[in-house]
Each structure stands twice: as C-alpha cells, then as structure tokens.
C-alpha cells in the first residue's frame with residue numbers, strides 16, 4: 238500500500254440549516270503533517286466532523302475523496318475502514334464496554350471473520366502502546382472513557398490511533414487538557430506513526446504541540462474557510478503575534494462563522 | 496371481560512391426578528382452585544393491559560414425551576446450559592412435563608437434601624409438600640392465574656435443604672419444551688431450613704415454535720433463620736408462548752434471598768418477583784436483565800416488602816428493547832410500619848434501540864415507618880447516536896456498535912450476578928437475542 242491522498246474541495250457544511258463551512262480546500266498526502274490553526278468558532282472541528290461523517294453535519298456542496306474514492310458516499314464505519322481516523326475533541330463515554338474490548342472490536346472490524354486477532358497478540362500490542370503513552374495498565378479494563386480525566390481521554394485517542402494505524406488521521410485539539418509531560422508523551426506516540434504511508438492533520442491552538450511535532454504545512458481557518466497557508470514558520474508567527482495581522486491583511490473584521 | 500373457553504375440564508384434572516397417583520389433598524386443592532379460577536379476575540399489572548392475552552389456550556395439558564436418556568441426548572441449547580465439563584452433579588431435566596434426568600450427589604442425599612420432580616415429591620414427601628404448596632408464599636385464590644396454576648400444575652421441582660446443610664455447587668433444573676403442544680405449569684418449591692445455604696438455577700428452553708402456548712410458572716422460596724438462598728433463572732421461551740411467571744420468597748430472621756433473573760423469552764410476559772422480608776435482619780437482592788425484541792409486550796413487577804426490622808431490599812433491573820418491543824418496569828419497595836432501620840433501594844433502566852421500542856420505568860416507594868432509608872433511580876432512554884458515531888468512527892459496523900452498547904448497558908447488572916453459571920449463560924444468550 239502506498240501513499241494515500243485525502244482531498245477536500247470547495248467543502249460547504251451546514252448544521253441545523255446554518256452554513257458553517259464555506260468552501261474549504263485542503264489536500265493531505267501520506268507522509269505529510271499538516272497543522273490547522275485558527276481562532277475559536279472558525280470551523281475547525283466542523284471540518285473534521287464532516288470528514289468523518291458526524292450525523293449532525295450536512296455537506297451541501299463540494300467533495301471529499303480518499304485516493305479518488307468518494308468519502309461522502311461512505312458510512313462512518315466505511316470511512317474508518319477506508320483509512321480515516323478522527324481523534325475527537327470530545328470523545329464519547331460508553332458504560333459497560335471496556336477499553337480493551339472496544340479496541341479489539343476496532344481491530345477485528347478490519348479483519349475477515351475467522352481471522353480475528355489472537356487475544357495474546359492483541360494484549361501484547363496494547364500493552365506496549367500503553368507503555369509508550371505511559372498509561373496505567375488498568376485503563377484497559379476500565380469502561381471506555383468513562384470517568385477518564387481530560388488528559389486520559391486524549392491519551393486514549395492516541396492509543397486508538399496507534400492500534401488502528403490509519404492512512405490519514407485528523408487530531409482535533411489532541412493537546413488540550415494535557416499537562417506538560419503528557420504533551421511530550423502523546424507527541425512521541427504521534428511521531429512514532431510518522432512514515433510515508435501516514436498523513437496527519439493536527440488541529441491545535443498552540444505552538445507548543447508543534448514544537449514536538451513539526452508540521453510540513455500550516456493552515457489558518459477563519460469564517461469557515463482556509464484563509465492562509467504556509468510552512469512551520471507561519472505557526473511561529475501566530476504564536477508571537479496572534480491573528481490580528483492576518484485579519485488586517487485580509488480585511489476580516491469578525492473571524493468567526495456568521 | 497375475559498372470555499375463557501377452557502380447553503380442560505374437571506375430568507382432565509381428575510385423570511391427570513389419578514395417573515400420577517397424587518395424594519387426595521392435592522386433587523382437592525386442584526379442584527378447588529379450578530372452580531375458583533372461572534370467577535377470579537386476572538391480575539392487574541400496572542400499566543399493561545393483559546385482558547386480551549392468551550392464558551388459557553394451549554395444545555395440551557399433558558403430552559407424552561419420551562424422557563431423555565442422558566445428558567448427551569439433550570438438545571444443544573440445553574447441553575450448553577448444563578455445561579460440557581459435566582458439573583451436572585445435581586441436575587434435573589424435564590422434557591415438557593415429563594421428568595427425564597435426575598442427579599443428586601450421594602453426599603447431598605446423605606445430608607438429607609431432597610431434590611426431585613414435583614410429581615415424585617408429592618408422593619414421597621406428601622406432608623412436606625402439602626405444608627408449602629401454595630399455603631404461605633403464593634395463594635391459589637390470589638387471581639385467575641394463580642388459581643389456574645394450582646389446578647393445572649404439571650411439572651416442576653421440590654428442593655429441600657435441611658438445617659445447617661450448606662450446598663456448595665449449584666443445583667440446576669432445566670425445563671425443555673420441545674413439543675409445540677406442551678403447556679407449562681411448573682411449580683418450584685425451595686425450602687432452606689435454618690442456617691442452610693443453596694444456589695438453585697433454572698432454565699426454560701423452547702426448541703420449537705408454536706402457534707399458541709402458555710407458561711404459567713410459580714416459584715415459592717422459603718428461607719429459614721439465617722439461611723442463604725441464591726436463585727437464578729434464565730428464561731428463553733418461544734415467541735407465541737404467553738408467560739406468566741411469579742417467583743416469590745419469604746425470609747425468616749437474618750435470611751438472605753438473592754435473585755438473578757434473565758428474561759430472554761420471545762413472547763408476552765407478565766412477571767412478578769416478590770420478596771417478603773418477614774424476619775428481622777433479613778435481606779433481599781434482585782438483579783434482573785431483560786432483552787425484548789419483535790412485538791413483545793412485557794410487564795415486570797419487582798417488589799420487596801419489609802416487615803422485619805433492619806431489613807434490606809435491593810432491586811437492580813436493566814432492560815434493552817429492540818424492534819417494537821415494549822417493557823414496563825415496576826419497582827416497588829414497601830416498608831411496613833414497625834420495620835424500623837430498614838433500607839429499600841432500587842434502580843431500573845431501560846435502553847431503547849429503535850424508534851418503535853417503548854419502555855417505562857416506575858419506581859415506587861411505599862413507606863409507613865419513619866426510621867428508614869430508601870432510594871431509587873430510574874431512566875428510560877434511546878441509544879445515544881453520538882456513542883454509535885464514536886464507535887463507528889473506529890471502523891466498527893453499526894450492528895457491532897449497537898451490540899457493544901447493549902452489552903455495556905446490561906453489563907453493570909450481568910457482571911454483578913452472584914451466580915457464575917448464570918452470568919456465563921446470559922452473556923451468550925443476550926448475544927443471541929441481540930443478533931436476532
């Protein structure tokens with residue numbers, strides 16, 4: 238399997254009849270790390286949800302393709318099996334389903350019936366990933382995200398990422414709620430995924446995550462669009478100067494979606 | 496108005512009783528109940544109308560079935576619950592109404608334990624059975640269905656544990672319905688004398704579909720001073736069998752009764768599970784899981800009545816409704832005047848998986864004493880689409896995601912069931928019913 242390409246073209250998305258995304262264009266290839274930044278309420282999570290197929294978001298115009306396949310035609314689980322992954326800003330909690338049970342279902346969903354992963358092999362894999370993420374072993378037997386702290390939930394998203402090994406991952410504010418040490422650990426987990434068959438879109442507000450995970454491309458979203466793209470230096474400038482200069486440059490007064 | 500067209504008359508009862516060489520007291524009890532049944536009203540389970548339900552029409556009161564020769568001859572579904580490792584030391588298997596296999600370890604026999612089918616019990620332990628059969632726990636004249644039951648009993652078991660005898664391994668009864676005509680009127684009596692302890696597990700298994708059938712099941716548990724009774728039941732009767740099931744117990748001082756109930760039948764159900772905490776310091780715990788599917792209508796009343804001081808009653812029920820299934824969960828904690836320092840707790844939860852499924856959980860606390868504690872929690876809700884989205888976003892199919900959510904919803908009850916065997920069985924059976 239070679240490099241994958243996720244292509245978003247002129248994407249318009251509404252929620253409850255209100256248009257949030259107003260023509261997003263983006264292309265992510267295997268081997269590339271992209272960062273998406275932008276003030277609150279500018280459509281970053283909406284973009285990630287629309288790509289994954291969140292039931293509340295309606296795509297009204299534009300296309301999303303993965304290696305030429307129409308993603309919009311796929312159900313959520315089909316998108317995932319096609320190679321997409323979304324580390325969510327607010328992961329759900331599911332009572333009664335252990336983390337391990339859930340992870341194993343996710344792994345087996347990608348395998349043929351009768352060819353399920355052996356329990357031993359699965360546990361070995363999970364244990365070693367949990368070690369890398371410095372997660373307590375008993376997190377495996379706890380109910381999925383139930384009562385997890387903010388930081389634990391984020392680590393758990395990365396544990397899933399490492400277990401599932403998607404082609405293209407979107408990580409929505411994976412750094413929020415992480416303490417300084419956890420940020421390092423989680424970044425390590427993500428960096429370990431780096432290879433030419435893995436592309437990643439990182440949504441973040443802060444340069445400090447990008448200090449660990451250097452992006453190849455940085456995009457800024459405002460008003461439901463990507464308004465500026467550049468290299469890693471763009472993120473540094475945002476960190477130093479904020480967003481005002483971009484607004485001035487582009488003549489934007491209110492950057493949020495209206 | 497119920498129009499009762501009887502399929503049986505007095506002569507059927509007389510013949511059946513004579514064929515089984517029943518003692519006269521039982522025949523008289525049957526006939527008395529039969530005469531009363533006609534005029535007695537149906538029970539009135541809160542929030543479910545059952546007057547159009549079929550409680551009287553069935554193929555036959557008595558079918559001739561060849562007893563199974565051994566555990567190896569049992570249908571697959573039954574083998575699974577009896578267990579391959581053949582822990583079937585103390586097991587009773589009934590084919591339709593016919594006693595088939597009865598194993599009781601020599602050790603228990605020696606200790607004075609009685610475990611036998613109902614027909615044998617009334618012959619060999621007539622006085623004992625007469626003492627307990629619908630005399631103090633459930634009465635024949637409570638309503639039409641109890642009366643019908645008393646009149647038509649055609650199977651069941653009698654389990655008697657003498658004073659100070661502690662039975663370690665579960666005692667199991669497996670009731671198999673493999674004749675579509677067979678009507679089920681099983682009566683189970685469990686007597687645990689002072690300081691004894693026992694775990695009893697029963698299974699109801701249909702291996703055939705029927706157009707129209709009836710199961711009218713009554714259990715009476717009598718727990719003596721400081722006795723421990725753990726009672727498990729996993730019911731998997733077929734779609735067109737209307738089930739009336741009444742499992743009831745009474746406690747002497749410091750006695751415990753624990754119920755582990757799995758209602759996985761496919762037809763309409765009226766279920767009553769009551770523990771009367773008579774003795775001071777006695778304890779009741781009911782845990783129940785239900786899965787409803789198709790067009791099932793079900794009513795589950797779980798009740799703990801506190802008479803004794805320092806009594807504790809716990810009810811924990813979780814149900815999942817698929818398709819167009821409908822369930823009413825009535826949970827009643829009743830603390831009588833004088834039952835001071837008692838505690839009544841209950842939790843009922845229903846998860847609906849489809850638009851057309853219905854659920855209703857009614858927690859009721861009736862308290863006639865000041866110095867007590869009580870609490871309840873109830874919830875009825877639909878499956879959260881965001882949970883499904885989350886699971887599916889990891890590649891898990893919708894069906895598998897639903898399965899996980901259902902599993903998760905029932906797990907807090909299933910995982911706490913005190914009987915390992917029932918826990919294990921239920922996991923598999925829930926799986927089967929969810930995939931249906």
Ligand SMILES: Nc1ncnc2c1ncn2[C@@H]1O[C@H](COP(=O)(O)OP(=O)(O)OP(=O)(O)O)[C@@H](O)[C@H]1O
Nearest residue numbers: 252253257276277278279280281282283284293494
């Ligand atoms: N379910 C919803 N109902 C109504 N409005 C919504 C909903 N989800 C998002 N929006 C609106 O869409 C806009 C964009 O939201 P989105 O979550 O995509 O922003 P974001 O860029 O991710 O912000 P943040 O940095 O705060 O996470 C906001 O104005 C938000 O209020």
Ligand SMILES: [Mg+2]
Nearest residue numbers: 281282283326
């Ligand atoms: Mg966001």
